[in-house]
Amino acid sequence: MRVLVTGAGGFAGRHMVAELAAAGHEPIAFDLPGVALPPAAAQRAGDVLDRGATGKLVQELKPDGCIHLAGIAFVPMGWTDPDAVFSVNLLGTIRLLETFRHHAAAARLLIVTSAEVYGRAGDGRPQDEETPLAPDNLYALSKRAADSAARLYAQHYGMAVLVVRPGNHIGPGQSSRFVATAFAEQVAAIALGRAEPVVRVGNLDSERAFLDVRDMVRAYRLLLERGRAGEVYNAGSSARVRVGDLLDQLCRLAGVHPRIEVDPARYRDADISGILDCGKIRRELGWAPEIPLRETLRTILDHARQRLEKAG
Numbered sequence: 001m002r003v004l005v006t007g008a009g010g011f012a013g014r015h016m017v018a019e020l021a022a023a024g025h026e027p028i029a030f031d032l033p034g035v036a037l038p039p040a041a042a043q044r045a046g047d048v049l050d051r052g053a054t055g056k057l058v059q060e061l062k063p064d065g066c067i068h069l070a071g072i073a074f075v076p077m078g079w080t081d082p083d084a085v086f087s088v089n090l091l092g093t094i095r096l097l098e099t100f101r102h103h104a105a106a107a108r109l110l111i112v113t114s115a116e117v118y119g120r121a122g123d124g125r126p127q128d129e130e131t132p133l134a135p136d137n138l139y140a141l142s143k144r145a146a147d148s149a150a151r152l153y154a155q156h157y158g159m160a161v162l163v164v165r166p167g168n169h170i171g172p173g174q175s176s177r178f179v180a181t182a183f184a185e186q187v188a189a190i191a192l193g194r195a196e197p198v199v200r201v202g203n204l205d206s207e208r209a210f211l212d213v214r215d216m217v218r219a220y221r222l223l224l225e226r227g228r229a230g231e232v233y234n235a236g237s238s239a240r241v242r243v244g245d246l247l248d249q250l251c252r253l254a255g256v257h258p259r260i261e262v263d264p265a266r267y268r269d270a271d272i273s274g275i276l277d278c279g280k281i282r283r284e285l286g287w288a289p290e291i292p293l294r295e296t297l298r299t300i301l302d303h304a305r306q307r308l309e310k311a312g
Contacts, residue, residue, distance in 0.1 A: 001026070002028065004057070006066070006067070007069035012169065012217060013069045016217045017038045018217075019214070019218060021041075028040060028057075028061055029043045031070070049091060051099055063104060065109065066108075067110045067224055071088055072085045077139065079137070079138055082142075085138060086142045090146050097150065097153045100159065106160070108160045109162070111164070112220065115234065115274070116135060117143050119274075120274065121274075126276065127275065150162075155230065162223055164233050165233070165235070166236055167234075168208050171299060185304045187256060190254070190256045192308055198261055202267045202268055203262075203267055208273045210237055212289070212291035215289045216236075218290075219235040219287050222286075233278075233280055233284075234280065234281065236278060238278065241293065250301055253294075
């Protein structure tokens, strides 16, 4: 299958391209001009907001499928720059759907939204795909709107569109704006003797479920290959972890014992993320997480070390 991957130069996008290639597909890596793209069967620069550019690309390369990862994934940006978040996350999704509707209507499309769309719905019970959507921040609202648009295109136009609502995923190459990489970079610098033994943190009492990005992109591939058109699927981990315990594991892996300092700029009230019920994707596609959290953290730490060593 020839698969267009939007946002291919991003964190999940790079892993997605590698996963598709390893499974025998032909990934087409697509991202903004100036963004470094991973090795792929084809590479193209452009903006999902530019229907002319994406239309030419789809007509030229004739993809059989698309995994739509282009978007703004940093939750706080919903409050600081809502115009950009809604433009990219909602309008970018609609314009991509329109491109495929006009130029490749038979292609399979996987629209990646977010488990943030559930908010705190479910009264503490695991959130399955039937849980009412109750976004409690503007980022989540933008993803809910994109989620709804994708399902409407499937219903109204009969397009083979699927939606996946992923939980938190981490791994090598993620931005340091996200907690696992932020910790790993500080811990690696201490282990290499390049920083004082101090780790600056936000709220360590928050609890989240973390999935390895390699498990996540495997779920995306399986959904594109065999998921049911018009359906919604959750994908994520059901094992919630205290953020402070994440830091403890990284410190043990690195063999360091730093002092912990709370940085007011990083601090947010403690939040306990909902637990995703991923029974549907497990039953239909046989998908389940395979990579233990400790192994994920080891790869993140190794990546942070390598970057520091390369930088000199």
